[in-house]
Amino acid sequence: MAKTPETTAETTIETTVAxxxxxxxxRLYPRAHWYFLAAIATTWVGFSRSYFMRLGSVTxxxxxxxAIAGLWIATLVVQPLLYQRGLLRLHRRIGYFAAYVLxxxxxxxxxxxxxxxxxxxxxxxxxSPYMLGYLDFLALLEFPIFVFLAIYFARTLALHARWIxxxxxxxxxxxxTRALFFLPFVKSFPVALNITFSLIDxxxxxxIADDRRYGRVRAPYPIILALTVLAHVTLNFAGGWxxxxxxxxxxxAI
Numbered sequence: 314m315a316k317t318p319e320t321t322a323e324t325t326i327e328t329t330v331a332x333x334x335x336x337x338x339x340r341l342y343p344r345a346h347w348y349f350l351a352a353i354a355t356t357w358v359g360f361s362r363s364y365f366m367r368l369g370s371v372t373x374x375x376x377x378x379x380a381i382a383g384l385w386i387a388t389l390v391v392q393p394l395l396y397q398r399g400l401l402r403l404h405r406r407i408g409y410f411a412a413y414v415l416x417x418x419x420x421x422x423x424x425x426x427x428x429x430x431x432x433x434x435x436x437x438x439x440x441s442p443y444m445l446g447y448l449d450f451l452a453l454l455e456f457p458i459f460v461f462l463a464i465y466f467a468r469t470l471a472l473h474a475r476w477i478x479x480x481x482x483x484x485x486x487x488x489x490t491r492a493l494f495f496l497p498f499v500k501s502f503p504v505a506l507n508i509t510f511s512l513i514d515x516x517x518x519x520x521i522a523d524d525r526r527y528g529r530v531r532a533p534y535p536i537i538l539a540l541t542v543l544a545h546v547t548l549n550f551a552g553g554w555x556x557x558x559x560x561x562x563x564x565x566a567i
Contacts, residue, residue, distance in 0.1 A: 349390045352481050352488075353383065358495070359488030374429065378422035382484060385415050389481060408467070416460045423453050431565035440552040441502045445487075446561050447551035448506070451544050452483045459483065462533070475533035478520075482513055482537065489513075503549065510545035517541060 357365070364371060364379060388411045395404040427449045434442045459479045466472035486509050493505040517538040524530045551557055 346390045346393050349386055349393075349481060352485060353386050353390070355485065355492055356383065356386070356488040359490070359492035362494075363491060372429070374422070374425050378426055381415060381418045381422055385411065385419055386481060386484065388415065389477060392477075412460055412464050416457060420453055420457055423449060423456075427453070428564060428567070431561050434565075438502060443552040443558055443561055444502060444506070444548055447557060448486060448544060448548055451540075452486075455540060456480055456483050459537075471531055472533060475520075475531055479533060479537045482516065482541070485513060486510065506548055507545070510541060510548070513541055514538065514545060 360379070364375060368376075388407060392404055392407060392411075395401075395407070427446055430437070430442050430449075431446050437445070459476050463473050463476035463480070466476065486506070489512065490502065490505045490509045493499045493508055499505050499508065517534055521530055521534045521538065524534065
């Protein structure tokens with residue numbers, strides 16, 4: 314029976330997956346699922362006080378948004394395992410569901426959470442909603458772009474995997490920032506946020522160094538690092554920007 318282009322492509326990828334060769338032709342990030350599981354654990358710790366210990370008092374929107382965000386990361390735990398086992402059709406189907414259903418819901422839920430925070434600032438330290446809202450706004454802009462690029466480069470594994478990794482790094486700051494408050498020397502959001510973004514900067518530098526070790530630095534990580542550094546620097550000033558406060562107040566009043 315003649316092979317279709319799809320069958321040929323699947324066979325080629327499956328052969329690549331099964332071959333214990335170098336990173337250029339072998340399994341990319343064979344431990345990726347463990348890193349994504351660590352992201353889920355960070356989320357549980359970070360939101361243990363503000364969400365999990367207050368399940369009866371938070372809104373239905375918090376429940377829905379938390380479930381979707383958790384499902385997004387859980388999907389990314391499963392996807393590398395499916396790929397490594399050559400289950401490419403199931404990998405693609407789950408990928409389509411994540412990209413075309415979960416991703417839009419993530420953006421919509423994030424927009425609702427941003428509105429709730431800006432409209433109810435009394436539950437936060439002074440000025441912190443503007444700082445946190447600024448970072449959430451940037452993440453809401455970047456997340457769909459990273460997802461789109463991951464879909465666009467779906468057949469180029471080296472780019473696809475890196476853009477998907479970028480979406481997880483975008484989701485880490487809210488959870489990691491809150492988790493840092495368990496440390497006795499972290500007393501404020503500015504301190505926690507600067508530590509959080511420093512850690513993410515380091516993670517991206519390590520990923521770039523890993524690429525360099527294998528001979529080629531791909532575009533996604535340097536781009537994501539530049540965006541992360543930009544957010545890191547500007548977050549310390551966003552709370553004092555009149556134009557941003559006016560925009561945030563306008564959005565909160567909708």
